[in-house]
Amino acid sequence: MIKAYFISDLHIGADESKEEFEKQKRFLKFLDSIYNNATHLYIVGDLFDFWFEYKYVIPKKYFDFLCEFKKLVNKGVEIHYLTGNHDFYLGAFFDEYIGIKTWPNDYEFELGGKKFYLFHGDGLAKKDTGYRILKRILRNKFNIRLYRCLHPDLGIPLARIVSGSSRKYTNQINSLRDESDYIEFAEKQFERGADYVIMGHRHNPLVHEKQGCKYVNLGDWIKFNSYGLFDGKDLDLKYYKK
Ligand SMILES: [Mn+2]
Known part of the structure; x- marks a missing residue:
């Protein structure tokens, strides 16, 4: 029996607020709730508000979540993690x-x-031309190596500042609430043979159907606690409630 879960845009570790703490608790409960039936978990980017992989260290803030994922993997759940614009450099860890x-x-x-x-x-x-240029800079191998030279006690807080302003910038683009570029892109994937197109980044849960194909935008866990679930027959957008 297939139970494939899809999540994105959790932005864990965004700040020190009460809301952030509540969100983290909520998400840990969600992971616990799928422990008994999940067969697959797909993380479609921006799980962490910032992840950059150093050679020897990992950020301690994410320890609880990494343990939960390890538990799921040990149980036999297949987990895939796609990079977002906030966790843009996932290494071999x-x-x-x-x-x-x-x-x-x-x-x-x-x-x-x-x-x-x-x-x-x-x-x-x-x-979003500005971001496309930035993406090329951020993912450049030389720049990644350069950034790695910064001590993590400097590098991580610095990245957090950049990450915060990037979140504000993306919110601006998203607040236009124009879904047409995304729908157009999804329909192109339908034409290429995809039955289901799943994306995130918009922080706006959405289902768009065309001729039996479906585009699902996963929304986020800041406002919506939304996720996708494929049970082997159909794909649905759902909302997690405690
Ligand atoms: Mn994003």
Whole structure:
């Protein structure tokens, strides 16, 4: 029996607020609630508000979540993690130490006879030229190596500032509430043969259907606590309630 869960845009570790703490608790409960039936878990980007992989250290803030994922993997749940614009550099840590497969861009696969296309969705909006340039800089190998030279006690807080302003910028683009670029992109994937297109980044849960194909935007866990669930027959957008 297939129970595949899809989540995105949790932005764990965004700040020190009470809301952030509540969100983290909520998400840990969610992970606990799927422990008994999940077969797959797909993280479609921006799980952490900031993840950058150093050679020797990992941020202690995320320890609880990494343990939960390890528990799921040990139980036999297959976990995939696509990079978002906030966790843009996932190194070998996830695969080597937790058993999570990471994908730097999009990821296509077949499950239960259906073709899935997954992508975080950053840089898709035509108005988002600024970000597309930034993405090239952030993902440049030389720049990554340069950033790694910073001590994590400096590098992580610095990245948090950048990450915070990037969140504000994305919110601005998203607040236009123009879904047309995303729908157009999803329909292109339908034409290429995808049954299901799943994205995030918009922080706005959405289901768009066309000729038996479905585009689901996963929303976020800041406002909506939304997630996708594929039970082997159909894909639905759901909302987690305690
Ligand atoms: Mn995003």
